[in-house]
Amino acid sequence: MTLGVHDLSVGRGDVQVLTGVGFTCAPGSALVLRGPNGSGKTTLLRTLAGLTPPIAGRIEAAPEAIAYAGHSDGIKAQMTVAENLTFWARIAGHRDIATALDAFDLGSLSERRAGELSAGQKRRLSLARLMVTGRPIWCLDEPTVSLDTENTARFARAIAGHLGRGGIAIVATHIDLGIGGETLDVSRFAAQSLRPDDPFAGDWSA
């Protein structure tokens, strides 16, 4: 499974944020998205995940292959860590959550209510959620926010394992994650203009 992006334009609301984005990711490779605040990393990842329709261009990969983890994590505070994970595993069609719990050292927390976790513990849970989806392409938006050094290393190992199984990871970040992979500076594609297909834009004086 290869992810190919061709001449993609992405936007939020009325605004086109990036244009002409193109890259390919072979199985087993990671791509690190970089760029200053507001440059469009989140927008690009949401478009790849199929949450925002692209303005133009083509994404070569079934949306069913992509798992997305953004700022909000879909964790229910009233359910335990294990219950949360089990739910997402069942939605994905299987039931094994032990590997995911292990990968992020959540075993000892598995009976805790998710609402009682610290910021970093919650983040680990939402990364574990990714593993249970069983999807080959991971789109991660600042995944190591709130993680301490030990858990950042755990995350890097999880990514390495995923790539080793032929997966793909696209990761937006501001800090160094130590996962290797190519780096793509999204500000290269900056567009910051109105959507070109907006009929209310342009010069009306003529």
Next chain:
Amino acid sequence: MTLGVHDLSVGRGDVQVLTGVGFTCAPGSALVLRGPNGSGKTTLLRTLAGLTPPIAGRIEAAPEAIAYAGHSDGIKAQMTVAENLTFWARIAGHRDIATALDAFDLGSLSERRAGELSAGQKRRLSLARLMVTGRPIWCLDEPTVSLDTENTARFARAIAGHLGRGGIAIVATHIDLGIGGETLDVSRFAAQSLRPDDPFAGDWSA
């Protein structure tokens, strides 16, 4: 204005997280809180800010001197950046938001609806909010999450300015912020036990 903390025990829910915490911060000094995930940094900061009552111990500083900025930022998505800031400035009893806007380079975003900001832009707004409170002691929980390098530097300058005016900053973080100051590893005070004043705990067999 000095911040003194003496033999403080803090907790969340039924659990005592830290005990015996003690430090003093002279005006113009910063304290960086460190510790692995779940070690109790957030809990300590919330207690200092007066949001959670301490289990035992003493905090020497009027709660009216402390401004807190945690994970949720109190930003109204429907109001513009300037409106949001003005509101907090008025609550604090003054009206100047220009300095705060400048400090975080929000001038060009000031008429944007806050809901349309990227993660890093929102974070800058919530840091700017701290400045308009005009309070001497800042309690910051992972303030540079989502900030790019340029804005992290801006943040460091803002802290330096605040300290220069005789302010105090207590900052919890996992990454290096470049603000100097002493470092306190909260895991030194780890307690992770039931609250000692819980009448249902202890050995009942006797």
Next chain:
Amino acid sequence: MKAVLARDLTLAFRAGGGFGLALAFFLIVVILVPFGVGPETDTLRLIAPGILWLGALLACLLSLDRIFQLDWEDGSLELLATSALPLETLALAKALAHWLTTGLPLVVAAPAFGLLLNLDPAAYPWLVAALLAGTPGLSAIGTFGAALTVGIRRGGLLLSLLVLPLYVPTLLFGAMVASRAAEGLDPLPPLALLAGLTLGAVAAMPFAAAGALRIALR
């Protein structure tokens, strides 16, 4: 589908989940009415079926915004939308969970509340039958409304505004069943209409709701 249903039911029974509150609200409306309109037994008996239905409807309404809004706020809805589960199935599971936690308890408890309003004895079985036939429709229509207003912060009031007019036919026929039974007339025709309405709503809802969700999540 089963996973969603199980999760929603779990959440409803957990602290703050709101199970049983619909029932309590129903009870309060039924109790407040005599205060508002005066305690004359005859007037009460006359308006009892209508008030019971109105109470059920309002209780149902009040819990509608839980259906999707919570999932939207914590990001679950986006994740579910990108998951293997079709949104139609999701909407159906949500409606079913809503009915099980709101409609069903109302059906069971309604006869007891009928006592409070001096409902005619002959009307009891019909009241239950009508509620049983009507409330799934309320949940289905409500799920559609909830899908329309998801993503609008505190869309609760807007949701009511959109959904209540759609509840009019159900209310009309529902109240008619019990009041015809109380007057000794044949309550079957409105009951059949009621069941028809519900069937229609349940059949059409998943598609309409899924469409609305797709637009809202875009």
Next chain:
Amino acid sequence: MKAVLARDLTLAFRAGGGFGLALAFFLIVVILVPFGVGPETDTLRLIAPGILWLGALLACLLSLDRIFQLDWEDGSLELLATSALPLETLALAKALAHWLTTGLPLVVAAPAFGLLLNLDPAAYPWLVAALLAGTPGLSAIGTFGAALTVGIRRGGLLLSLLVLPLYVPTLLFGAMVASRAAEGLDPLPPLALLAGLTLGAVAAMPFAAAGALRIALR
């Protein structure tokens, strides 16, 4: 205080703020009642004042959870609690904003809705007077309830449950004013009681609400 008031009003008028929706909901309840109880003019006239009050009360209720919940969710409430503004003032400003966006429109529109229910002509001025005297009390009590349930995710139904019993006296006297006027009796005594209730609620509420907020935020 002014800052909070201005912000809440701004938010109410902005997209999704919900201004006017209480009115729409009131209208809908008033319309639904005839469907439930049947369109006989005499019955309607009899229960009109009670139903109008019930409608106003439910409309008011539905918007209560906006008062503190939104501020709690985005963290504003914590920040306000640690700010220089006393929580008592905050509660008062919130109640006032709620009344201006919900109660006042209801008072203005009530006579028009009276028509739909065939309210007795003699009762109109008294209906308005009673609503004017009573709705600020509803907002005040509601603010207290909202403070009690803040922090409980989707406390809406629980909130209704807590607040509705407190609304009973207001409902009782409010409906009595209009119905006594319709029957040609002196409506002043219940009106005075109503005003007294409101004054009491408005005077006591800020302290009670602030206390509840302090506990909820802990």
Next chain:
Amino acid sequence: MASIWEYANPRKFMATSEALLPWTVGLAAATLGVGLVWGFFFTPDDFRQGSTVKIIYLHVPSAVMAINVWIMMLIASLIWLVRRHHVSALAAKAAAGIGAVYTMIALLTGAIWGQQMWGTWWEWDPRLTAFLVLFLFYLGYMAMWQAVENPDAAADLTTVLCLVGSVFAVISRYALDFWNQGLHQDRFQLLDGESDVSPVFAVPLLICIAGFALVFVALVLYRTRTEIRARRLRALLTQERLA
């Protein structure tokens, strides 16, 4: 030949409507003026209803138009849904306010008339009720436009709403044909030979209906232009911000 869809381009629409607007306004004012003056001052009082009958010149045109406006909104929304023409969606949005006002006029005049004729302001008969529900749909429709941030999403969602509301628009017109009960006036056939309204009333009434329709056309053009300008303004502001 130029396709009719060209007018779905906002610029094209602005140009065309600018030329059309004065004519429509003039024509609307003239027709409505003639119809109302004729109806109010130059028709005899009814032998049974006295001068009350003159309400007919307000009630019937506004009631008829209230329903027609919804149907027009439905058509415009469907055009948006199928062909994604922004002007079409904005026209539907612009029409809603006018339709709601017409509905309100019909409700108010109907109520006043009812007070005279039936001795009651309001009756819960199927047609009147469906009409009132239609009014609620107008309110909900406008609230929905208000509440949704993204204009395209708002257009989509309101289209769904418009579709559902059409059921009630149809019922308020044809309820009597379905149930054949209720107090309200029967549908009279103004145009066929054996009209049950004498031509003395019918001709000015027809002129009034035409007047209300033209007023609607003028207002909808005007308001659609305003909506387009608002969108244009929004685009320009965004453009300026990004520059």
